[in-house]
Amino acid sequence: MSALAWLPAALAGVLALHAVVNARLLRRPVAVDFPEPVAVLLPVRDEAARVEPCLRSLLGQRGVPELAILVLDDGSTDGTADLVRAVAGDDPRVRLLTGAPLPPGWLGKPHACQQLADAADPSAAVLAFVDADVVLEPGAVAGAAALLRSAGVGLLSPYPRIVVGSWGERLVQPLLQWSWLTFLPLRALERSARPSLAAAGGQFLVVDRSAYRTAGGHAGVRSSVLEDIELARAVKRSGGRIALADGSRVAACRMYGSWGELAAGYTKSLWASFGSAFGASAVVGLLLLVYVVPVLLTVAGLASSSALLVLAGCIGYALGVLGRVASAAATGGRWWPDALAQPVSVLLFGWLVVRSFRLRRAGALRWRDRPVVL
Known part of the structure; x- marks a missing residue:
């Protein structure tokens, strides 16, 4: 029993160390000039409340002499297209497209992204997909393309700094x-041809156009809820390589914008992240063992006056917090006091x-007034 009490702490220590090592290996875009043509692709659907900062940041990009900005309005009903026209003005770099049914x-x-990629000028050697809730620094596109x-x-998936309220x-x-700093071996992910060893974030995604075409583009992941990760896997399957980067700078x-939106967003896609309910159970079980059980051990130790349980629980909890602090420090996140609430x-x-699996079984998953599971 005494040995088992130390298992969560041992696992938390290994994972925290892995996060620290990954943090030191992180690639980061820097502002440099990029000589090749780049097409920035922005899909929007009912984004009138937040697309303006994103679009203004795209208009302010520097370091790419041949930059095109394509915006696709995917059936918005809130005046998104009118706002895009007003912000873009007569800037020749911007094209506003109307999405097909x-x-x-x-x-x-995936449908919106594929339409944007198809509409990009053939000279654009690099495609940069950006979501409407992303705001870029002036050298972001050039730096990411150069990286x-x-x-x-x-x-390349340069993860943005996550802003929270x-x-x-x-x-x-x-x-x-x-999660990816703690559990994914970043350099092995880059070298390995295994599609299962892949990750990506669709908020800001930069791809070589020929690699995108060879992988089948978004047409190849047309029914995927996690189209960003599936696109990364498709690139690997077609012989390409992928990389993650810290884009927080x-x-x-x-x-x-709220807990309700977050719960809805995670619920629509988490079921697709694990491959099966068994896989999800295994992952959640491991997380509970490593990050929640130490708290229970501490409480049990205090109740039973067991110094061993208290020590094992406190060390396990501290190592779990340390891993969270390391990832926050490496990616521009807030760690105090948020990391203390890791359990x-x-x-x-x-x-x-x-919740995601339950609603999926009930056929009740929807996003932006469309069904999630086809």
């Missing part, structure tokens, strides 16, 4: 960067996973 077998995001080339990969966001959103993103974050994440 959603065909059978497609989800909305794509210097890393020698076909797809409500306590729900502060508890759950930092788990995005924390060049991009910021507030994905959700609560894990519990909330587990609840969201359960």
Whole structure:
């Protein structure tokens, strides 16, 4: 029993160390000039409340002499297209497209992205997909495109700095960067040809156009809820390589404006993140063991006057917090006091996973007034 009490602490220590090592290996875009033509592709659907900062940041990009900005309005009903026209003015770099009706077998995001890629000028050697909730620094596109080339990969995912407001966001959103820094071996991910060893974030995604075409583009992931990760896997399947990067110095993103939006967003996609309910159970079980059990051990130790349980629990808890601090420091996130609530974050994440599977079984998953599961 005494040995088992130390298992969560041992696992938390290994994972925290891995996060620290990954943080030192992180690639980061820097502002440099990029000589090749780049097409920035922005899909929008009912984004009138938040697209303006994104679009203004795109208009302010520097370092790419041949930059085109394509915006696709995917059936908005809130005046998004009018706002885009007003902000873009007569800037010749901007083209506003009207999205075609959603065909059978497609989800909305992949369809919008494929239309944008098809409409980009053939001279654009690099495609940069950007979501409407992302705000870029002036050299972000040039720096990310240059890093794509210097890393020698076909797809680069520079994760933006996550901006949070409500306590729900502060508890759950930092788990995005924390998860891949903690569990993914970044350099092995770049070298390995295994599609299963892949990750990407669709908020800001930079791809070599020929690699994108060879992988089948978004048409190849047309029905995927996690089209960003599936596109990364498709690039690997077609012989390309991918890389993750810390984009917190060049991009910021507030994905959700409230706990309600966050819960809806995570619920629509978490079921697709694990491959099966068994896989989800295994992952959530591991997270509970490593990050929640130490708290229970501490409480049990205090109740039973067991110094061993208290010590094992406190050390396990501290190492879990350390891993969260390391990921926040490496990716521009807030760690104080949010990292101290890591056990609560894990519990909330587990609840969201359960909710996602439950609503999927009920056929009740929808996003932006469209069904999620085809």
